[in-house]
Amino acid sequence: MAKPRIATTSLAGCFGCHMSVLDIDERILKLAELVDFDKSPINDIKRFSADCAVGLIEGGCCNDENVEILRAFRKRCKVLVAVGECALMGGLPAMRNGVPLKECLREAYLDGPSVVDGLIPADAELPLLLDQVYPCNEVVKIDYYLPGCPPSADLIWEALVALLTGNDADLPYELIKYD
Amino acid sequence: MTAMDTKTLAGEIKAIANTEDNRRTRLINVVRKVQLSYGHVSQEMVGMIAEALGIERVEVEGVVSFYHFLSGKPVGRFPVYLNTSAVSEMMGMSEVADAFEKAAGIRFGETSGDGLFSLQYTSCIGMNDQEPAALVGGVPFTSLTAERATEIITALKSGNTPAELVEKYGYGDGNNANELVRSMVNNNLRKRGDILFGERENGAAIRKAVAMTPDEVITEVKTSKLRGRGGAGFPTGMKWDFCRRAESEKHFVFCNADEGEPGTFTNRVMLTEIPDLVFEGMTVAGYAIGSHKGILYLREEYIYLLEYLEDVLEKRRQAGLLGKAVAGRKGFDFDIRIQPGAGAYICGEESALINSSEGKRGEPRDRPPFPVVSGYMGHPTLVNNVETLAAAARVIEQGGEWFASYGSGESSGTKLLSISGDCQKPGVYELPMGMTVRVALQVVGAQDAAAVQVGGPSGTFIGEEHFDRKICYDDLGTGGAMMVFGPRRDILETVLNFARFFEDESCGWCVPCRVGTGLMHAKIKKIMAGNGTRTDLEEMESWGRSIAAASRCGLGQSAANPELTTLANFRKVYEERIKEDEYLTGFDLERAVEDACEATGRTAIHE
Missing domain, CATH: 3.40.50.11540 (NADH-ubiquinone oxidoreductase 51kDa subunit)
Structure with missing residues (x-):
C-alpha cells in the first residue's frame, strides 16, 4: 500500500512552526517511514504531485499568493491542519490589522524616517497585499488546529501520528498549555 | 510653530491647568478645556499638560485616546457628532449623514479644509425620542432631516452660531427653555x-x-x-x-x-x-x-x-x-x-x-x-x-x-422608562414597577409592535410571545430603555448596530470583551452578507457565553446579549439568512486586494 502523502507550507509565518516540525529529532526517520512528503519547503517541492492525506499550514494570509496556496491546499488535502498562532489567529503579522493598508505602505515606503526617494513597490511579480491579515479558517475550512508559537514538536508529532494512524491523539494538558 | 508661539501656547496651557489647581485628579477637566480651546490636544499640548500637572505624558495620551470627545487631530470649529443609535438609523440617519457630507463637502471622519467642520459618528447621545440627533459645536440638534442638516451647515458657514440656530428653531418644552439651558431638546415627559x-x-x-x-x-x-x-x-x-x-x-x-x-x-x-x-x-x-x-x-x-x-x-x-x-x-x-x-x-x-x-x-x-x-x-x-x-x-x-406600596413584590416603587422607536408617543413615562410590556406598549401607542428591546443593547430582545412579561427585577430588568420595532423592521440590522456599539465601546482592557465583541460583530456581518452557516450560529452562542462568563465588567458580561437573546427569541430571523453548507468563507479576495491595487496602481488577476 502506498504511504499517505503530506504537504506543508508557510504562508504569512516565520518558518518557526516548520522549525518545530524538524524539532521532532530522530522521530523524523519514523515519519519518513510513515509518509511521503509532497509539496513542502522541507523537500523544496514547489507543486503538488498528487492529492494528500494531510496538509499542515503555517501562517495566515497576508497577500493574494497566500490565499491561492491555501486554496490549493484545501483542494488537494483531505485534512487541513492549521499549525501555530499565525495560522490560527493571524498572529504577529495581524498586528497591522489596526492600521489601514495604505497607511502601512505610506509609512514603510514613503514617509518612514529612513526612507530616501521612497516608492511603493508595484512590480507585477510581487504578490498583492490583502487589506488585512486573515487567519486561515476565515479563508477556507480548517479541520484541526494546533495552537502554539510555535506548537511544540511533541504536539505536532502526536497530532500527526494520530491523524495518519487513525488512533486517538494523546495530548496531555502540558502539551497545549502556554502560560 | 516658532519658539515664541510654543512659549505662548505653553503659557496658555499652564493657565488652563491652573484653573483646575494643577491637580492630577482633574486631568479630564484640563484636557477637555484644552480640547475646547484648540479643537484638539496635539502631541505638543500633551507634553505641556503633563508638565503643568507634574505627570507622565503617557497618562495624558492615555486619556486623550480613550474618550470620544477628545481628539489628537484637529476637529472643526463646529464638530458634528451624529448619533448612530439603532433608533437614529431607523429614523433616517443615513439621509441626514449624506446631507451633512454634501453640505460640508467632507466625508465622515474628516475635517474641512477651512477648519470649520468635522464630521464624526458617536454612540447614543440620549435623544432616542427625537432622532436623528446630533451634537453640533456641543449643542444638541434633534429631529434632524436632510434639509435641516443642510440648513445648519449653510447657516454656520455664513457666520451664525449653533445657539442662534437653536433659538430660531425654538426651544424645547419645560426647563429646556430655561435661560441657562436654551436647548431645542424636548423632554417628552408623558x-x-x-x-x-x-x-x-x-x-x-x-x-x-x-x-x-x-x-x-x-x-x-x-x-x-x-x-x-x-x-x-x-x-x-x-x-x-x-x-x-x-x-x-x-x-x-x-x-x-x-x-x-x-x-x-x-x-x-x-x-x-x-x-x-x-x-x-x-x-x-x-x-x-x-x-x-x-x-x-x-x-x-x-x-x-x-x-x-x-x-x-x-x-x-x-x-x-x-x-x-x-x-x-x-x-x-x-x-x-x-x-x-x-x-x-x-x-x-x-x-x-x-x-x-x-x-x-x-x-x-x-x-x-x-x-x-x-x-x-x-x-x-x-x-x-x-x-x-x-x-x-x-x-x-x-x-x-x-x-x-407602589410596584410589585421585590420590585417596589415606580420606574422611569424611556421608550422610543416605532411608537406614536416616544418619551419618558413614570410607571409602576411590574407592569407588563404589553401595557407599556399600549400606553405609548405601539399596538403593532413586532419586537421590543428592553434594557438597551445590554438587555433583552423579546417578541410578541413575551409581551406579557413584567418590567421588574425578577423578570425583565431595565435601566429605563425600551425600544419598539414595528413589523417591517429587520431585527438583524439592530443586532448589527448593537454589535458595532459594543465593539466600539469595549475599553479593551480584557481579551474576552475586546476580541469577543469584534468576533460577534464579524459574525453578524457574515450572516447578513449571506455567508452564514449553522456552524456560525453555534459558534456565536458558544462564544457569546464565553464572553459573558470571562469578561471583567458588566459591559463584556452583557456584550453578547443582542446576539444571545435574538438567537433565543428570534431564531427564525437567523435561520432565514443562513445556508445549510457546513462551511462558507465570507472571504472575498477581489475586495481584499482593492486597497493594494489602488496603492500600487496594479490590477488584480486571479483565476
Whole structure:
C-alpha cells in the first residue's frame, strides 16, 4: 500500500512552526517511514504531485499568493491542519490589522524616517497585499488546529501520528498549555 | 510653530491647568478645556499638560485616546457628532449623514479644509425620542432631516452660531427653555408618576433626614425595598449600609449620570426637570453614609445642562441645603461638584466612573474591593444612579412603606422608562414597577409592535410571545430603555448596530470583551452578507457565553446579549439568512486586494 502523502507550507509565518516540525529529532526517520512528503519547503517541492492525506499550514494570509496556496491546499488535502498562532489567529503579522493598508505602505515606503526617494513597490511579480491579515479558517475550512508559537514538536508529532494512524491523539494538558 | 508661539501656547496651557489647581485628579477637566480651546490636544499640548500637572505624558495620551470627545487631530470649529443609535438609523440617519457630507463637502471622519467642520459618528447621545440627533459645536440638534442638516451647515458657514440656530428653531418644552439651558431638546415627559414627579417641597427630605440618625435613614431606605435603578437592582439600603460601615476618614457620594445605554434618556429628563430632587437624594445619602462631598458625573453629551445645574447647586447653597451645617444640622457639611465626562459608555460602570473622576482612563477596576469599601481616591464611595437617588429622597420624605406600596413584590416603587422607536408617543413615562410590556406598549401607542428591546443593547430582545412579561427585577430588568420595532423592521440590522456599539465601546482592557465583541460583530456581518452557516450560529452562542462568563465588567458580561437573546427569541430571523453548507468563507479576495491595487496602481488577476 502506498504511504499517505503530506504537504506543508508557510504562508504569512516565520518558518518557526516548520522549525518545530524538524524539532521532532530522530522521530523524523519514523515519519519518513510513515509518509511521503509532497509539496513542502522541507523537500523544496514547489507543486503538488498528487492529492494528500494531510496538509499542515503555517501562517495566515497576508497577500493574494497566500490565499491561492491555501486554496490549493484545501483542494488537494483531505485534512487541513492549521499549525501555530499565525495560522490560527493571524498572529504577529495581524498586528497591522489596526492600521489601514495604505497607511502601512505610506509609512514603510514613503514617509518612514529612513526612507530616501521612497516608492511603493508595484512590480507585477510581487504578490498583492490583502487589506488585512486573515487567519486561515476565515479563508477556507480548517479541520484541526494546533495552537502554539510555535506548537511544540511533541504536539505536532502526536497530532500527526494520530491523524495518519487513525488512533486517538494523546495530548496531555502540558502539551497545549502556554502560560 | 516658532519658539515664541510654543512659549505662548505653553503659557496658555499652564493657565488652563491652573484653573483646575494643577491637580492630577482633574486631568479630564484640563484636557477637555484644552480640547475646547484648540479643537484638539496635539502631541505638543500633551507634553505641556503633563508638565503643568507634574505627570507622565503617557497618562495624558492615555486619556486623550480613550474618550470620544477628545481628539489628537484637529476637529472643526463646529464638530458634528451624529448619533448612530439603532433608533437614529431607523429614523433616517443615513439621509441626514449624506446631507451633512454634501453640505460640508467632507466625508465622515474628516475635517474641512477651512477648519470649520468635522464630521464624526458617536454612540447614543440620549435623544432616542427625537432622532436623528446630533451634537453640533456641543449643542444638541434633534429631529434632524436632510434639509435641516443642510440648513445648519449653510447657516454656520455664513457666520451664525449653533445657539442662534437653536433659538430660531425654538426651544424645547419645560426647563429646556430655561435661560441657562436654551436647548431645542424636548423632554417628552408623558407620564408623571407620584414618586419622582409628585408634588414636593425643596429640602423636605433633607430636613426629615437630619432629624433622624443616619442608621434610621438607612433603615427607612431598606424598608422601601428600593433597588438600584441603573438596571442591576442592588438593594440601595444595603449599599448605603456597607458604605457607612466602611471605616475611613472620608466617604464620597457619586451620582452616576453617565447614561450611555442606547435608548436610555431618563436622566436627561430628570436633570432637566427635577435636578433638585436628585441633589436632595445625594445630600440625604451623604448624611446617611457620613460623607461631606458629592460628585455628579455628567456625561459629555448632557454638558448643555452644566450651567443650569451649577445654578441649581448655587441656589441650594443659598437656601442652606448645601454647604456648612446643611438644613441647620451642626456637623453635617455637604457639597456637590459636577464632574464632566468626555464620552465613554464604559464610564457608566461604577469603578470606571470613579477612575474617570480621578482623571484616568475610564477603565473598570478589579472588584473586590468594591467601591463602597475602596472607591474614589481609595475611600469608601457610594455610587448610585440618578433615579435611585431621586427615589431615595422621596423615600425619606414620604416614608419607606409609602414607597413600597407602589410596584410589585421585590420590585417596589415606580420606574422611569424611556421608550422610543416605532411608537406614536416616544418619551419618558413614570410607571409602576411590574407592569407588563404589553401595557407599556399600549400606553405609548405601539399596538403593532413586532419586537421590543428592553434594557438597551445590554438587555433583552423579546417578541410578541413575551409581551406579557413584567418590567421588574425578577423578570425583565431595565435601566429605563425600551425600544419598539414595528413589523417591517429587520431585527438583524439592530443586532448589527448593537454589535458595532459594543465593539466600539469595549475599553479593551480584557481579551474576552475586546476580541469577543469584534468576533460577534464579524459574525453578524457574515450572516447578513449571506455567508452564514449553522456552524456560525453555534459558534456565536458558544462564544457569546464565553464572553459573558470571562469578561471583567458588566459591559463584556452583557456584550453578547443582542446576539444571545435574538438567537433565543428570534431564531427564525437567523435561520432565514443562513445556508445549510457546513462551511462558507465570507472571504472575498477581489475586495481584499482593492486597497493594494489602488496603492500600487496594479490590477488584480486571479483565476
